[in-house]
Amino acid sequence: MEKVVITNKNGESITLGNHTPYFLETLDGVGNIPVTIESQKSPKQDGSTYIDNMLESRVISIEGMIVTRDNPNEVLNYRRKMQRVLNPKLGEVTITYYHEDKIKEIKAIAETTPIFPSGQGSKGLFYQKYLLHLLCHQPFWLDTYYESREMSYLMGGLNFRLSLPTNFSNRGFKRKAANVGDVSTPVEIEFKGPATNPTVTNETTGEFIKVNRELGEDDILTVSTVFGEKYVRINGENAFHYIDLGSVFWQLVTGDNILSYQSNNDSIKTRVKVKWKSRYIGL
Incomplete structure (x- = not known):
């Protein structure tokens, strides 16, 4: 089972997975990192000469659905909790990824507060779609232990x-x-x-x-x-x-x-x- 736990500096967290209230639908950016390649070209040189490369910051995008069973007011409560956890003014959050026996973590900052679309199919009495955009200045996933x-x-x-x-x-x-x-x-x-x-x-x-x-x-x-x-x-x-x-x-x-x-x-x-x-x- 794949799940993601996001924890802020106050210790408050949300779990995104395959159960209520925060269903995880798509998780992008966890594998690829943009690369900047340094090269040098001399006059009349065919092609160029490779010098070095640098990994850029990682961008993670998450989509999912907040789903409740009985009380429509809970949708708003869970929206507010997601906003509290991903408040950019608190600084970086820790994203912990779980899949079978694999556990890795990375630090990230929310590029925007959580997005809650209001279009058709995105919002109802007992559900609310969410979009998260996170920037990881250090692009590497780490072991959770030393x-x-x-x-x-x-x-x-x-x-x-x-x-x-x-x-x-x-x-x-x-x-x-x-x-x-x-x-x-x-x-x-x-x-x-x-x-x-x-x-x-x-x-x-x-x-x-x-x-x-x-x-x-x-x-x-x-x-x-x-x-x-x-x-x-x-x-x-x-x-x-x-x-x-x-x-x-x-x-x-x-x-x-x-x-x-x-x-x-x-x-x-x-x-x-x-x-x-x-x-x-x-x-």
Whole structure:
């Protein structure tokens, strides 16, 4: 069964599916994304030279019918609830898609308030057609959960209990992290001290994030590599100025990535956690 749940920032939601009151009839834009292709053409060149491409924002259109059984006043109540949930002034909503064992989510903003046509066949005592137009600035569907494992010190080395268990010696701590999505995906890293100049490297790309700072036992360092939402915080306070100048806010490439952790002060109390959500270009 296919269904869509739309939830706003206030936690209020509506479910569109094959049951009352919100029947789902068509769902467009969940698979395709417009692509802008960059190319270059030289004088007298046949054709052009491909340079790069970028995925544009995703547009999702939903059509359906509000249906009630006994009370015609309920049609108006359900219309009002849909308007509240999709109020653009509240900001982005979360669209969660369900189909059999597949669950994915995406953020979107309503391009218009819900449309309720009044033409023949669109409205009656116990039914009302609806149209929704939503814009997803980030076009990728995400898993609804984080892949997340804690890196912890055990006697004889560091053991990272991940989907692919790996044992780490006291130096050169390495492990695999699998990005099963279609594109690279950002990560969030959490250090719990003590540690000195903690560094996490994606050995697959050669990029690292290093924070030139000593962490005490009660300190928590968090780093996000999400585009437009990058941050470095110690105990919730901005710590961007401690970032090593050679650092890159790296992402996990598709497939297996080899990650390593280093610190100038290894401790059995140190904890490092890397988490991410895989990204997909379509359902």
